[in-house]
Amino acid sequence: MFHSFFPRPKLFFLSAIAFAFVAVLAWYFVFAGIGDSLGFGAPEGAVEPYDLTFFLMPSNVFFYAYFAICMLSFGAAWSFIDRYNPWIGWSVWGSLLIVAVTYFGVQVTVVINNWRRPFGDTLMNALQGKPGTTAWDFYSLMLIFAQVAFLSMAVSILTDFFTSHYIFRWRTAMNDFYMSKWEQLRHIEGASQRVQEDTMRFSATLEGLGITLINSVMTLIVFLPILFGLSSYVTELPIIGQIPHALFWLAIFWATFGTVLLATVGVKLPGLNFRNQRVEAAYRKELVYGEDHADRAQPATVRELYGNVRKNYFRMYWHYLYFNVARYFYIQADGLFLLFMLVPTIVAGKITYGIYQQIATAFGQVSNSFQYLVNSWTTIIELLSIHKRLKAFEAAIDGEPLPEIDRNYLVREAEGGEMAANKPT
Structure with a gap:
């Protein structure tokens, strides 16, 4: 890769x-x-x-x-x-x-x-x-x-x-x-899809995440001094009271909270997305073989493979349910967090509307940079699942053991090939 x-x-x-x-x-x-x-x-x-x-x-x-x-x-x-x-x-x-x-x-x-x-x-x-x-x-x-x-x-x-x-x-x-290395790879489940589709998805997804990460780091380098300077206008926070460089510490706290929250509730999603690609590929390939071989895509086999697809999708729906509850809660709260913290400063008349606009933009830039994982989590999940699929290629090239789901597929292919070989012509 x-x-x-x-x-x-x-x-x-x-x-x-x-x-x-x-x-x-x-x-x-x-x-x-x-x-x-x-x-x-x-x-x-x-x-x-x-x-x-x-x-x-x-x-x-x-x-x-x-x-x-x-x-x-x-x-x-x-x-x-x-x-x-x-x-x-x-x-x-x-x-x-x-x-x-x-x-x-x-x-x-x-x-x-x-x-x-x-x-x-x-x-x-x-x-x-x-x-x-x-x-x-x-x-x-x-x-x-x-x-x-x-x-x-x-x-x-x-x-x-x-x-x-x-x-x-x-x-x-x-x-x-x-x-x-095709001769070493052609027997891997979904080999053609991994070469034709996953390579493009991997490069495009990783490039996008890389640019976002670089942009986040550079934004922090540029906007942190600006946020430090604008903190001089904010002398008091609700409940907390007075703290130096208040805007800076608020941005770090809020971004850290969101990152830890979503990383915790979404910890199982990369594995589920990875398995989803596997079960979908196994089902699709069995149907493709069924187009040319009468002994393939039999009802019992298709039911089993589609059952795996259904089971994995239902698990994904459940885990995405509570993940989205946490994600949308954080996104909605994010819209009011800064304004809530600036209420004492606004009421005291210590900033103009123009200064508020500068504070909101600078805080948003720094907060979003610290929230890299929050903003990119779903894309990272997709990338991890693609990476796992391509790592099976790497394992085959380097002579390492394949993941269990790939080994199970090869066993099923061998059994199918043996059945086809023993079938009377």
């Missing part, structure tokens, strides 16, 4: 995590200060732009240069380490490009968050009838938003086009590898 596309996967991903961790620490503790000393830092108390000039701020330009050097260094190192890998251009450099574009998306979110404050305050001034607010104030702000949005749209469209090719290249790498 990985070594057919990525160079030395375990070392590659571990080195990527370690390199990213060191690069982030080096930026905050070394290079950010160097940038300030060279005149690239923002003036004390300066308000960040909320238009396209945000991307041209000296501090951002300096960071972009640092970011580019880190990315190019990592890519060049792996291009040298595994220079004979035929997929190095897509697996290494393609992944780095996706990471860079993901960071750009986070930057766009920061610009829009900056924009919410003047727009919210302008809206509030107009609703209160304060003099000096004109229609052009709104139109100019909308024009700025459109400029940022259209730039983001253009980059996103091109990225989606590139990502589609990236996923197909990964699928091609897996397909070529598995087909080269």
